[in-house]
Amino acid sequence: MTAHDARLHAFRSDLADARLKGEVSAERFVAGRPARISASVADIRNAPRADAGVNTQALFGDDVLVFEDAEGWAWIQAERDGYVGYVANTMLGGRDHAPTHIVSVPRTFLYPGPDLRFPIAGQLSMGSTVTVTGAAETRGTHYAVLPSGEAIIAGHLRPIGEIAADYVAVAETFLGTPYLWGGTSGFGIDCSGLVQLAMRMADKNVLRDSDMQAASIGEPLEPGPDYAGLRRGDLVFWKGHVAAMTDAETMIHANGHTMLVSREGLKDAIARIGYLYGGPTGFRRP
Incomplete structure (x- = not known):
């Protein structure tokens, strides 16, 4: 049906x-x-x-x-x-409080109170949203205070609605983050999770999986011979994989080869990936 x-x-x-x-x-x-x-x-x-x-x-x-x-x-x-x-x-x-801020660094800690010397109460990834109800300063460090009394380093947050100008620059802050199948956080992330989270921070809400992204983000591209004409921010898709161009020749992706978020030359990646999965299946410009 x-x-x-x-x-x-x-x-x-x-x-x-x-x-x-x-x-x-x-x-x-x-x-x-x-x-x-x-x-x-x-x-x-x-x-x-x-x-x-x-x-x-x-x-x-x-x-x-x-x-x-x-x-x-x-x-x-x-x-x-x-x-x-x-x-x-x-x-x-429950949805007891309306979120006011979003974590804007790859990872941060949650403290039981406004003091970095306290044993941590938890950790949060970029993209996590919180409700800030107060502020505190301890030994010169500024904290945002949550309704629970817990605290986060204030500089690790930004108000909801304040957006990043360049989603690729956001993705680049994740360099060295471990690859994790299904991961969407600063603790472990996969290829499409990296694209989704970085774009979210630039106020571009996109779908989750690489096949969904290949069918919906921006407009399709037809690069010239030898992949000429690509630029920063363009997306390259393989079957089950996606990478973002950082410039005309280099891309960033969470990948199972290095098991990290890494930079790699586009032509090197095409040659390396090709013997297992074939060549790129498409290119898109957000």
């Missing part, structure tokens, strides 16, 4: 999002319950089991809709990019 992508639409044979009624077949339709990610990073899995594969991740402060909560697992859809999957229900909380 449907050609909907199950990664982006919440439907199963027994249960579906009420907004899909009439479009998909299901025994029961429910409206999603609003919730918010309360864990530093929440793995979104393809089944409600701890050993199930991780398709993607949600970050602290991300809003989700919950369609089912059973036996310790919630079936959710992330509101920001529409991704559907299962998270441990201990990683969900």
Whole structure:
């Protein structure tokens, strides 16, 4: 009855999002319950089991809709990019406060109070959103204070709505970050996760997986002979992979070759990747 992508639409044979009624077949339709990610990073899995594969991740402060909560697992859809999957229900909380700030550095620490000498209470990735209700200064260091009384280095945040000018410059701050299949955070990230998070910080909300990005970001490009005409910010796609050009000849990508976010020459990457996966499948300009 449907050609909907199950990664982006919440439907199963027994249960579906009420907004899909009439479009998909299901025994029961429910409206999603609003919730918010309360864990530093929440793995979104393809089944409600701890050993199930991780398709993607949600970050602290991300809003989700919950369609089912059973036996310790919630079936959710992330509101920001529409991704559907299962998270441990201990990683969900309410939407008690409207977020005011976003983490703007790859990683930062959460302290139990405004003092960097305190044992940390947690850690947050770039893209995590928080509510700042106060400010404090201890020994010359400025802190943003959250409703819980916890504190973050103020310089690691920026107000929501203040955007980066160059998404590639954001991606470059992740150089050396470990590659993680399904990762979307400063603690571990994959190729399309890097593109998505960097673009988000530049106020460009894009879809999650590389095939989705290859079909939807910007406009398709046809480079000239020997890949001439590419410029900073252009995207190069392979089957299951994406990289962003940092200039006409060099790209940045999270990759399983170095297992890091790395720079690599485009022609070197094409030669290296080709014997396993073939040549580039497309180019796009955001």
